[in-house]
Amino acid sequence: MSLKYRLLCIVALCVASIWALFPRTVVERVKRNGEFVYDTVRRVPLKRGLDLQGGMHLALEVDDSKGVVADKSKAIDNALKVVRNRIDEFGVSEPVVQKAGNDRIIVELPGIDDPRRAQDVVQKSAFLEFQITDKTQALEKSLPRLDAVLKDKKVAVAAAPGEAKKPDTTAGLQSLFTADTSKKADSTKKDSANAVLATGGPGAFSKLIQQGRLPGEYYVAQTDVPTLTQYLGMPEVMAALPPGKVLRWSSDTTSLGNRTYRAIYVLDAKPIITGEYLTDAKPNTSPTEGNLVQFTMNNEGARRFRTETSRHIQDFMAIVLDQRVMGQPPVIQSAIGANGQITMGGKDLQAAQDLALVLRAGSLPVPLKVVDVVQIGASLGQDSIHKATTAGVIAVALVIIIMLGYYRFSGALAVAGLALYILYTLAALAGFNAVLTLPGLAGFVLSIGIAVDANVLIFERIREELNHGKTVRTAIDEGFRHAMSAIVDSNVSTALTAAVLYQYGTGPVRGFAVTLLAGIAASMITSIFVVRTFYMIWLSRTRDTQATLSI
Amino acid sequence: MLRILHDTNYDFIRWWKVMAGITLAFILLGLGSLAVKPPNYSIEFTGGTLMQLNFVQPPDVGEIRATLDQAGIPGAEIQQFGTNRDFTVRAQNPATVAAQAGGATTIADRIGAVLKQKFGENSFRVIRTEGVGPRVGNELRRGAIIAILLSFLITLIYLSIRFEWRFAAAAVIATSHDVFTTIAFLKLMHLEISLTVVAGLLTVLGYSLNDTIIIFDRVRENLRKGRKETLYETLNRSINETLPRSILTHATAFAATLALLIFAGEVIRPFAWVMAFGIVTGTFSSIYVAAPVLLWIERKWPRQTGARQSSSTATPTSRTRRSPATAAR
Numbered sequence: 001m002s003l004k005y006r007l008l009c010i011v012a013l014c015v016a017s018i019w020a021l022f023p024r025t026v027v028e029r030v031k032r033n034g035e036f037v038y039d040t041v042r043r044v045p046l047k048r049g050l051d052l053q054g055g056m057h058l059a060l061e062v063d064d065s066k067g068v069v070a071d072k073s074k075a076i077d078n079a080l081k082v083v084r085n086r087i088d089e090f091g092v093s094e095p096v097v098q099k100a101g102n103d104r105i106i107v108e109l110p111g112i113d114d115p116r117r118a119q120d121v122v123q124k125s126a127f128l129e130f131q132i133t134d135k136t137q138a139l140e141k142s143l144p145r146l147d148a149v150l151k152d153k154k155v156a157v158a159a160a161p162g163e164a165k166k167p168d169t170t171a172g173l174q175s176l177f178t179a180d181t182s183k184k185a186d187s188t189k190k191d192s193a194n195a196v197l198a199t200g201g202p203g204a205f206s207k208l209i210q211q212g213r214l215p216g217e218y219y220v221a222q223t224d225v226p227t228l229t230q231y232l233g234m235p236e237v238m239a240a241l242p243p244g245k246v247l248r249w250s251s252d253t254t255s256l257g258n259r260t261y262r263a264i265y266v267l268d269a270k271p272i273i274t275g276e277y278l279t280d281a282k283p284n285t286s287p288t289e290g291n292l293v294q295f296t297m298n299n300e301g302a303r304r305f306r307t308e309t310s311r312h313i314q315d316f317m318a319i320v321l322d323q324r325v326m327g328q329p330p331v332i333q334s335a336i337g338a339n340g341q342i343t344m345g346g347k348d349l350q351a352a353q354d355l356a357l358v359l360r361a362g363s364l365p366v367p368l369k370v371v372d373v374v375q376i377g378a379s380l381g382q383d384s385i386h387k388a389t390t391a392g393v394i395a396v397a398l399v400i401i402i403m404l405g406y407y408r409f410s411g412a413l414a415v416a417g418l419a420l421y422i423l424y425t426l427a428a429l430a431g432f433n434a435v436l437t438l439p440g441l442a443g444f445v446l447s448i449g450i451a452v453d454a455n456v457l458i459f460e461r462i463r464e465e466l467n468h469g470k471t472v473r474t475a476i477d478e479g480f481r482h483a484m485s486a487i488v489d490s491n492v493s494t495a496l497t498a499a500v501l502y503q504y505g506t507g508p509v510r511g512f513a514v515t516l517l518a519g520i521a522a523s524m525i526t527s528i529f530v531v532r533t534f535y536m537i538w539l540s541r542t543r544d545t546q547a548t549l550s551i
Numbered sequence: 552m553l554r555i556l557h558d559t560n561y562d563f564i565r566w567w568k569v570m571a572g573i574t575l576a577f578i579l580l581g582l583g584s585l586a587v588k589p590p591n592y593s594i595e596f597t598g599g600t601l602m603q604l605n606f607v608q609p610p611d612v613g614e615i616r617a618t619l620d621q622a623g624i625p626g627a628e629i630q631q632f633g634t635n636r637d638f639t640v641r642a643q644n645p646a647t648v649a650a651q652a653g654g655a656t657t658i659a660d661r662i663g664a665v666l667k668q669k670f671g672e673n674s675f676r677v678i679r680t681e682g683v684g685p686r687v688g689n690e691l692r693r694g695a696i697i698a699i700l701l702s703f704l705i706t707l708i709y710l711s712i713r714f715e716w717r718f719a720a721a722a723v724i725a726t727s728h729d730v731f732t733t734i735a736f737l738k739l740m741h742l743e744i745s746l747t748v749v750a751g752l753l754t755v756l757g758y759s760l761n762d763t764i765i766i767f768d769r770v771r772e773n774l775r776k777g778r779k780e781t782l783y784e785t786l787n788r789s790i791n792e793t794l795p796r797s798i799l800t801h802a803t804a805f806a807a808t809l810a811l812l813i814f815a816g817e818v819i820r821p822f823a824w825v826m827a828f829g830i831v832t833g834t835f836s837s838i839y840v841a842a843p844v845l846l847w848i849e850r851k852w853p854r855q856t857g858a859r860q861s862s863s864t865a866t867p868t869s870r871t872r873r874s875p876a877t878a879a880r
Contacts, residue, residue: 493760
């Protein structure tokens with residue numbers, strides 16, 4: 001290939017690279033005044049991963065804690081559509097919603113600043129269940145055991161080291177009278193933050209709840225709700241709960257006298273029917289029951305519903321939406337068919353409309369649980385980019401010093417090649433739409449140090465050839481030729497490793513592999529082709545065959 | 552022209568026994584310490600919850616720990632992460648992981664809630680939250696092991712084609728040596744094994760393999776020249792001839808690694824440590840593992856053709872009594 005064509009190739013590559021990296025106008029969903037709007041923005045087309053721009057990554061799976069789902073893959077497919085609809089409604093720029101493997105949904109929401117809400121929107125299954133309230137007094141029977149568990153728990157906590165730092169004297173005095181475990185109890189009552197566990201004395205569980213008006217209904221003072229919720233989250237407590245039953249909070253509160261209560265219901269764990277048979281839902285207002293949502297089931301659902309409800313005449317049926325009991329469970333007067341309604345309690349018509357909408361358009365066919373979450377603040381991402389850039393600049397500077405110091409003029413050629421290497425690599429990343437992650441950036445910085453290896457190999461060969469008394473021209477030719485096999489073999493084997501990484505890596509590691517691959521390609525192009533061309537230019541300008549090469 | 556270690560003629564391989572002893576001791580130290588205490592896996596592998604918190608005022612670590620212990624999140628590891636206002640909270644004991652089965656955010660939410668209760672609503676910001684279920688972790692661990700084994704297999708095949716199986720086997724054994732030394736290093740440095748560190752390990756393997764290939768490429772070339780020398784001598788000659796290149800490349804690679812180590816921040820530091828060690832072990836194994844192993848293979852399964860017979864039959868000087876070919880008996 002003549003010098004002219006070589007130069008043309010390099011220039012063309014440069015132009016293509018600059019074009020690939022040039023800031024361009026893209027239509028993007030951006031947040032403006034808290035609202036998401038489509039807008040045109042100019043930006044460098046390098047995609048940053050979640051770890052660099054902040055955001056949220058969620059992996060969702062079918063929650064089979066209530067009932068086995070036969071065909072998970074299909075259920076996930078259906079759920080995927082629903083989640084995608086909701087994310088679109090939610091309004092995030094460039095969200096990713098995809099199926100991973102057979103039974104998982106990956107959701108990536110870049111730039112999310114309210115992860116709680118985002119997660120709710122994704123996870124709010126709008127999952128409707130109809131469950132019969134317990135009439136066997138199952139919770140009462142379990143109370144002694146629950147109290148015992150909490151008592152044990154408290155002792156264990158009090159005995160833990162580092163507890164007895166600030167014993168509160170008043171609480172200590174009290175405990176002398178109330179707690180039978182005397183000394184161990186007082187130290188836990190040190191402040192309000194610990195009050196939750198400190199109250200775990202005798203009858204801790206039973207004193208929080210009182211029997212309601214319906215079977216399986218209990219009232220909990222609103223102030224005690226967090227405490228009980230925490231108890232219910234303890235594995236030991238979970239184990240002591242009545243088997244085959246579940247506890248569900250009511251969606252709203254009731255006032256009795258001057259205190260506010262929230263009802264908790266003990267329900268048969270197995271729902272008589274779920275919302276999967278729902279075909280339609282619409283909001284309505286009834287003069288007697290306030291706002292409500294009326295729903296219709298398909299034929300199969302109606303048939304099931306009829307059979308099940310006819311078996312439970314005079315029982316109370318809780319309508320459970322996403323594990324919250326909606327309104328007070330109505331008594332089943334007679335078999336219910338295709339139509340039913342959900343009362344909204346004190347909520348406004350807007351809430352009824354929203355509920356109707358999610359039920360109609362997007363109720364998840366199966367409950368999803370978050371199995372994997374990564375949430376990164378935007379500031380951390382900025383900071384990471386900043387630090388990686390600093391490291392990159394310093395790495396480049398050090399490499400330049402070493403190359404110029406050791407190889408002088410030839411080193412300068414290598415440095416020019418290195419500049420093109422950086423340009424080409426970034427362009428390749430942009431071109432392949434690769435996502436730049438923090439490990440990827442680190443890999444890139446590292447590759448700057450390793451990229452000159454090919455140059456070093458070639459230069460050392462040229463030096464050897466010169467030592468053998470070859471002319472500059474021949475030495476350069478031979479040097480490139482002899483170094484080739486080593487360069488090819490070492491780069492190809494690294495590329496193969498990178499390919500394996502890409503295949504088996506996830507997220508950040510994948511990004512790393514892509515950067516590595518792009519780097520290897522760019523390094524081979526620059527060291528073998530570009531630097532060679534530079535030498536050819538230099539040779540064509542030095543007609544003198546006796547010229548010495550600064551290497 | 553500036554030259555470093557040019558035209559040298561060191562008998563590198565002569566010291567292989569000493570070197571083997573050193574590296575073996577290092578590996579055994581690392582593995583022994585592994586047997587005593589399991590490695591420090593990141594939550595990506597074990598499952599669990601990690602939160603990075605930025606406090607307005609430097610908090611008392613003991614207080615954080617006590618608060619979490621009381622809230623039923625015992626054994627959480629609290630570590631300073633950069634400044635004295637930045638901390639990571641890591642909850643990855645089995646009980647915590649099990650509690651996450653219902654949802655990956657449960658523990659994170661609880662940690663956030665109790666710390667807010669203790670230190671005040673706006674006393675800290677959550678910079679990063681990671682919650683990983685145990686199943687995800689298992690898949691990753693398997694993925695990492697498969698990745699390493701597969702990369703070995705592919706390397707073996709590629710080098711067998713490009714060189715021959717003896718070189719391929721020696722290169723892969725040298726690279727496996729680096730896996731062990733790096734694991735020992737991770738353990739002795741108490742570095743956490745995360746996905747990024749695994750990526751670093753794989754980079755180290757690639758780097759070490761590169762280095763071995765460069766030397767073997769020279770050996771292949773020198774063998775073709777048909778000099779009257781033993782493989783032992785050819786190996787030494789090749790190592791010496793590639794020495795300037797090794798010095799330069801390791802210098803630039805080390806410069807980049809150093810930049811990462813110092814400037815790229817806390818998240819990347821473990822990766823940079825692995826890489827820094829990798830440059831050392833990669834260089835070492837190319838000379839002191841790959842070459843002796845190749846000699847040993849050569850003695851066991853001598854090549855039929857070529858000017859050389861097995862190296863043991865052609866020991867040139869008394870010094871080579873130390874050559875692994877004879878010592879391996």
